Amino acid sequence: MNDAADHEESDAAQGYVAGTLGPEETAAFERHLLTCAACRDEVRQGAAISASMRGVAERAPAAGGERRGRRPTVWKAPVFAGLGLAAAVVLLVTSRDDDAARLARLYTPPPFEAMPVRAPLTELDVLVDGAMAAYATGDYGRARERFARIPAGELTTGARFYFGAAALADGRASAAREPLARVVADSLSPFAAPARVLLAKALLHGGLADSALATVAVSRDAAARAFADSIRTLLRPSRR
């Protein structure tokens, strides 16, 4: 199907929709489909015709559809729902145990909720979406790897925050420091305060308790100040 005449005469699109093509024909058509808008449109239209005539429609999640819940396809920017909860968990943990290792551990990574947007999908969106999709499913290792493939200068502050959180949750504290430090430097960002706590944890991982304390001690955020108190407790001579 390389020239217009072949294209015009081909029934591959309808066979693809109906499922009557053999494996080799299917593969050949799919290679063509990747670059042919006309065939893509015919496939879409044919699928709607097929669904209508067979009486099949995508089932709503409430009807027992997806096991893990439906996510929007595109995520544009992280949202903050649940960050307060994360801070509360930090407080709970630090008040119970001032052991450095426990203090440094990220018990509950900041939750992320997808937000649908109506905007063209850019190349950067594709990369960030891939990372956030992994993050949203708790696959922090894959999320970290995917974020790491994006040039640092192209990440938004929100994306950097989740990059750092993913790295920390994946046990790669050293990889978390740089993106989190950049988030903290963006002091007007709402991510800055929670990023201080995460950065402090990343520094604690590396045995840098004084730097960790300096990171959170200057914050007005209640969770950061409480975390600073926990680090001070850790640093008291009697406890060392």
Place this chain on the structure above:
Amino acid sequence: MTSGAVREQTLKLREELIAMIPSLEIIVARALGPGDDARDAAQEVLTRALAAIDQDRPIRESLAAFVHGIAAHVIADVRAARARLPVTEVDADQLSVEDAGPLDRMIDDQERGAMDGALARLDPDDRELLRRCYVAGETVAAIAADLGEPASRVRKRKSRALQQLRALLGPGARDGHILADPRTRKT
């Protein structure tokens, strides 16, 4: 090749890859069923392809063949992972619906309802022709032989029927996007 030419080639390949996204989504959804697995698989394919382009890895065949090859691997991986799951944990959507076409479950109720209405207003002969094409999967040549008509005439009828459907479905369908793109669908 100069560094400028390499950069230009990279940008060109990236643009081509971005243009492939809608078709890639169809391909993975057809293979895996619509849902999170398909979305993740499409992302994975794009991520791998972009990485290859950015690292100037040689793409011996066409970009489409290269991307399709990656997609085949990713789809196989997802299927293998599913095969290791107990049946009770397999998404009910992945269990095939006996009477469904491979792409039918990409269509939601709203889209199907719109198509129901448009098809109802079509000439019954044209409706039957579209059924034979997209549900039964018969070739135009076979249908023409059965009807005793030239294939070219049947092909024109099919093309006119599709155009009529687009017109009946409204401006949103004029560019062929019968299925609302989930990224731009109003909720």
